[in-house]
Amino acid sequence: MRTARVIRLKQRPAGTPTPADFDIVGEPLPELADNEVEAQTLLLSIDPYIRLTLDQAAPGSVIVGSGLARVTRSRDARFKEGDLVRHRAGQREAFVCSGATLAKAEFAPGLPLTAQLHALGGIGLCAYGGLFGVAKLQPGEQVFVSSAAGAVGSLAVQIAKVAGCYVVGSAGSDEKTAWLKEECGVDAAINYKTQPIREALAAVTPKGIDVYFENVGGAHLEAALARMNLNARIPVCGMISNYNGRVPITFGEELITKRLLIKGFGFTDFGREFYARFHADMTGWLMDGRVKFFETVLDGFERVPEALIGLFTGLNTGKMMVRAAS
Amino acid sequence: MRTARVIRLKQRPAGTPTPADFDIVGEPLPELADNEVEAQTLLLSIDPYIRLTLDQAAPGSVIVGSGLARVTRSRDARFKEGDLVRHRAGQREAFVCSGATLAKAEFAPGLPLTAQLHALGGIGLCAYGGLFGVAKLQPGEQVFVSSAAGAVGSLAVQIAKVAGCYVVGSAGSDEKTAWLKEECGVDAAINYKTQPIREALAAVTPKGIDVYFENVGGAHLEAALARMNLNARIPVCGMISNYNGRVPITFGEELITKRLLIKGFGFTDFGREFYARFHADMTGWLMDGRVKFFETVLDGFERVPEALIGLFTGLNTGKMMVRAAS
Numbered sequence: 001m002r003t004a005r006v007i008r009l010k011q012r013p014a015g016t017p018t019p020a021d022f023d024i025v026g027e028p029l030p031e032l033a034d035n036e037v038e039a040q041t042l043l044l045s046i047d048p049y050i051r052l053t054l055d056q057a058a059p060g061s062v063i064v065g066s067g068l069a070r071v072t073r074s075r076d077a078r079f080k081e082g083d084l085v086r087h088r089a090g091q092r093e094a095f096v097c098s099g100a101t102l103a104k105a106e107f108a109p110g111l112p113l114t115a116q117l118h119a120l121g122g123i124g125l126c127a128y129g130g131l132f133g134v135a136k137l138q139p140g141e142q143v144f145v146s147s148a149a150g151a152v153g154s155l156a157v158q159i160a161k162v163a164g165c166y167v168v169g170s171a172g173s174d175e176k177t178a179w180l181k182e183e184c185g186v187d188a189a190i191n192y193k194t195q196p197i198r199e200a201l202a203a204v205t206p207k208g209i210d211v212y213f214e215n216v217g218g219a220h221l222e223a224a225l226a227r228m229n230l231n232a233r234i235p236v237c238g239m240i241s242n243y244n245g246r247v248p249i250t251f252g253e254e255l256i257t258k259r260l261l262i263k264g265f266g267f268t269d270f271g272r273e274f275y276a277r278f279h280a281d282m283t284g285w286l287m288d289g290r291v292k293f294f295e296t297v298l299d300g301f302e303r304v305p306e307a308l309i310g311l312f313t314g315l316n317t318g319k320m321m322v323r324a325a326s
Numbered sequence: 327m328r329t330a331r332v333i334r335l336k337q338r339p340a341g342t343p344t345p346a347d348f349d350i351v352g353e354p355l356p357e358l359a360d361n362e363v364e365a366q367t368l369l370l371s372i373d374p375y376i377r378l379t380l381d382q383a384a385p386g387s388v389i390v391g392s393g394l395a396r397v398t399r400s401r402d403a404r405f406k407e408g409d410l411v412r413h414r415a416g417q418r419e420a421f422v423c424s425g426a427t428l429a430k431a432e433f434a435p436g437l438p439l440t441a442q443l444h445a446l447g448g449i450g451l452c453a454y455g456g457l458f459g460v461a462k463l464q465p466g467e468q469v470f471v472s473s474a475a476g477a478v479g480s481l482a483v484q485i486a487k488v489a490g491c492y493v494v495g496s497a498g499s500d501e502k503t504a505w506l507k508e509e510c511g512v513d514a515a516i517n518y519k520t521q522p523i524r525e526a527l528a529a530v531t532p533k534g535i536d537v538y539f540e541n542v543g544g545a546h547l548e549a550a551l552a553r554m555n556l557n558a559r560i561p562v563c564g565m566i567s568n569y570n571g572r573v574p575i576t577f578g579e580e581l582i583t584k585r586l587l588i589k590g591f592g593f594t595d596f597g598r599e600f601y602a603r604f605h606a607d608m609t610g611w612l613m614d615g616r617v618k619f620f621e622t623v624l625d626g627f628e629r630v631p632e633a634l635i636g637l638f639t640g641l642n643t644g645k646m647m648v649r650a651a652s
Contacts, residue, residue: 217577250575255588256591262588264581264582264585
C-alpha cells in the first residue's frame with residue numbers, strides 16, 4: 001500500500017496562521033474504485049481564499065486546495081497514466097479521486113507548467129474577468145489596482161497597460177513598488193506602508209479613477225472612493241485586509257453622486273465564450289512578452305504551511321505555489 | 327406690463343430657516359424673445375435640497391425650485407398656450423424662460439396634478455428605477471427597503487409588492503411601521519429605534535434578501551449584507567445615516583462569495599424608453615389604487631417660505647408642495 005503526505009488543520013488559526021496550526025502526516029492511499037483516478041501532485045496553488053476556509057474547517061480536516069497533477073493509475077476511461085490534470089483534491093502529495101472532479105490541463109507549448117496555475121488559470125481569469133467582464137474597461141481609462149504585486153494584481157496592471165490605460169498600483173514595500181514600475185510597467189506605484197494611502201493615491205491620480213480593481217478593502221477602498229470619477233467601477237476580487245479581522249470603511253455621498261458600481265466576482269462567473277477570448281488573448285500576450293508572469297515557487301510538499309503563512313507576511317512576489325514533484 | 331411674485335433670499339438662514347430669511351416681491355415679467363416661453367406656475371415642489379442651496383446663495387437671489395406650470399405665451403414652436411410643462415425656473419409665480427429648459431408634462435386624466443411631482447416625478451422614478459433599472463427585480467424575490475416610510479421608500483415598497491415580491495420595510499417609529507403594514511401592504515416592518523436592526527432583519531427574512539433598496543447606510547447596510555442571497559443587488563438611492571457625520575461599516579467576504587452588486591444611482595440615469603415604461607406602469611398603478619400616494623399641499627404662492635420651513639418642523643406627511651394656481 002502506497003502512502004502520501006497530507007496537510008491537516010491542527011487548530012483554527014487566531015489571526016495570521018502559524019506553523020503550529022498545521023499537521024503534516026503520511027497516510028495510506030486508498031485502492032482505486034471504478035471511475036477513480038490516482039494522481040501525483042506536481043504543483044499546488046497557494047491562495048488567500050484558503051485562509052478563509054480555516055475559520056469553519058474542523059480540526060483534523062485536510063486543508064483545501066487545487067493544483068496540477070500527473071495521473072499515475074486510472075479506472076476512468078477519460079484519463080490514462082501520464083495525463084496532466086487540474087485537481088481540487090486539497091493539500092495532498094498524491095491522491096485518489098473521482099475522475100469527474102478532474103479536468104485535463106491544456107498545455108501551451110513554449111510556456112512553463114506553472115503558467116497553468118497563474119496567468120492561464122483562475123488567477124489570470126480573475127484579472128482579465130474583473131477588468132473586462134465586470135468593469136468593461138475602455139482604452140485610455142484611469143485604473144488603480146491594490147495589492148498590485150500580488151498574483152492577480154500583477155496580471156491586472158499589465159492587462160490594463162496592454163489595454164492602453166493609465167495604471168497605478170499599490171504594494172507593501174519599496175522593492176515591490178520598484179518592481180511594479182520596472183517589470184510591470186505601471187505609471188505610478190504607491191508603498192502604502194510608508195505613505196498615507198489617501199494622499200499618495202490622490203497625488204498620482206490627477207484624472208481620478210475609472211476602475212479600481214479591489215484586492216484589499218479597508219483604507220485602500222476609502223482612498224479609492226474619494227478619487228472615483230463619474231460612472232466608475234470597482235470589481236471586487238478580494239478584501240485581504242479583512243481576512244484576519246474585519247476593517248471598517250465609511251461611504252460618503254460619492255457612491256450616489258458618482259453613480260459607482262461595486263461588484264464582487266470570481267473566476268467561475270464567466271461563460272465559455274468569454275473564457276475562450278481570455279485564453280487566446282492571454283496566451284498571445286504571454287508568448288509575445290507583453291504580459292510577464294511572476295511566481296514564487298517553494299520546493300517541497302512540506303512547505304505548504306510556510307507558503308500559506310507567507311501570503312500574509314509578504315513572502316511572495318506574484319503567484320505563490322508549492323512544487324511537490326516534477 | 328405684467329408682474330409676478332418671486333421669493334428671494336433676504337439673508338442666509340442660521341440653522342432652520344425662518345420667515346425673516348425670505349422676501350416676497352412683485353416684479354415685472356420681461357418681454358418674450360425668440361424661443362422663449364411665458365408660463366404661470368401651478369405647483370411648486372418643496373424639497374430638502376433647497377435648504378442646502380441657501381448656504382451658498384447670494385442674498386437677493388431667487389430661491390431655486392422646480393414645479394409644474396401652464397404656458398401663457400410662447401415664441402417656441404414646441405409649446406403653445408395652455409400646455410402643461412415641468413420647469414426649473416425657481417420659486418416664481420410666473421416666469422419667462424427659454425423653451426429648452428421646459429419639458430411637456432403628460433397628464434393622466436383621473437389623477438391629480440400633484441401626482442406629477444411625486445409618484446410620476448423624480449421620486450417615483452427613483453423607486454421604480456432602483457428596483458427595475460438597477461436591481462432588475464424579478465417576481466417572487468425577497469426585498470428589503472430602508473427608510474420605507476419616506477417619500478421614495480413608501481413608493482418602493484408598494485412597487486415591490488405589485489411586482490409580486492416579499493417585502494420588508496424599516497422605519498423609525500411604531501406609527502410608521504403600523505402605517506407601512508396597513509397602508510403600504512408590506513409583509514413585515516421593523517422599528518429600528520426599538521429593535522436591533524441586525525437581529526430584527528434576520529428574523530423577518532427567512533429566505534434572505536435578493537434586493538436591498540438602500541436609503542440609510544451604516545448599521546442598516548451591515549444588517550442587510552449579512553442576509554444577502556447569491557447574486558443579490560443593492561441599488562443605493564441614499565445613505566441618510568451619513569448626512570450628519572459618516573458611519574463606518576465593515577464588509578465581510580459575502581461581497582465576493584455572494585457576488586453582490588452595489589450601485590449608486592439617481593432618477594436622471596434612465597433613458598427615454600425606460601421612462602415611458604415607468605410612466606405607463608405608474609399611471610396604471612395609481613389609477614387602480616395599487617400604489618397610493620401621500621402628500622401635503624399648501625395653498626397660495628406666498629406660503630412657499632412656510633412650506634420650506636415646514637420640511638424641518640414636521641409639517642408634512644409625504645411629499646410637500648405649494649399650489650400657486652389651479
